[in-house]
Amino acid sequence: MPAATSAAAAPADAHLLPSAEPIRFLDDDGGPAPGDAHGRYERPSTELLRRAYDAMVLGRRFDAQATALTKQGRLAVYPSSRGQEAGEIGAVLALRETDWLFPTYRDTMALIGRGIDPVEALTLLRGSWHCGYDPMATRTAPQCTPLATHAPHAVGVAYAARRRGEDTVALVIVGDGGTSEGDFHEALNFAAVFHAPVVFLVQNNGYAISVPLSRQTAAPSLAHKGVGYGVRSERVDGNDPLAMLAVLTEAVESARAGGGPVLVEAHTYRVEPHTNADDDSRYRDHDEVEAWKRRDPIARLEAHLRSRxxxxxxxxxAAREAGEAFASRVRERLSEEATGDPADLFAHVYAEPTPQLREQAGWLAEELAR
Structure with missing residues (x-):
């Protein structure tokens, strides 16, 4: 009897399960993936793929420039996203301007892809301010450094938008390490129970700093973590730009249409160290990095577009020249010394300053006057 009950229940739950293998449109060299691996997902339009190519090339050049600026002391820290361009750019191109993006500290490239001023985007990593851009104007939450604490915020925004009758979707980016945090699981549960229009993009780049995925979970995949909460999940080759755009676009539009939350696990790789303070040679070998470099998302997309x-x-x-020009402007602007007003210490703490804050601000003003 138990076996029959399980068999009867399987069809009703099958839609929650991710694909057995990550969705792919392209092989590692940019040719067609074998078989009908992408199934029900449609190939993105050529126009969208061209936009993605230009944005990925520019994003990589920006990423390299930011890494160099860190070595020059112009930035306090910079977590590179080289190798993860398909996920960074795929996420922002799947969204409308009215949708919300909730990024992590590693997703500066996604901010650039969304059109946020690069100096404003780097303000946090420069150590000048908690957030350099206007979250409300850009529909982009501040970059989140604590792992996964922004995931419940994304769910809250998406749920509130639905309550107001808006068709807004929130997309939250999380690293594989973030899936080990309680906030991530609370967000999945809340999103499923309240049917919130939110997409969870897990960029599984293999390591939470120096901890490999095998030490984080025994689940069949990170995508399977959504199933237990009633969240539809999918796995995708995170270095295949066509697959990323196709899966994320479908997930976002499904959530917008009332289909509820979706969890997408992108299998990708962080080519550079965790940050400039990390020695990645202590936990991974050179051959592993080189093997992933051969699955370069930009090269794969370029080969595909050229073949057609x-x-x-x-x-x-032209794409490379645009990237060089962009990097040059960033370099020049970041070479200027940052200036700050000490009174900003008391700004944006509370909507209405408390008596204690007003008193402390007065002490600071008196000290500066002297």
């Missing part, structure tokens, strides 16, 4: 005569040498040169 949808990208020319001139197009490639």
């Amino acid at each position: 005569d949808e990208l020319t040498d001139d197009d490639v040169a």
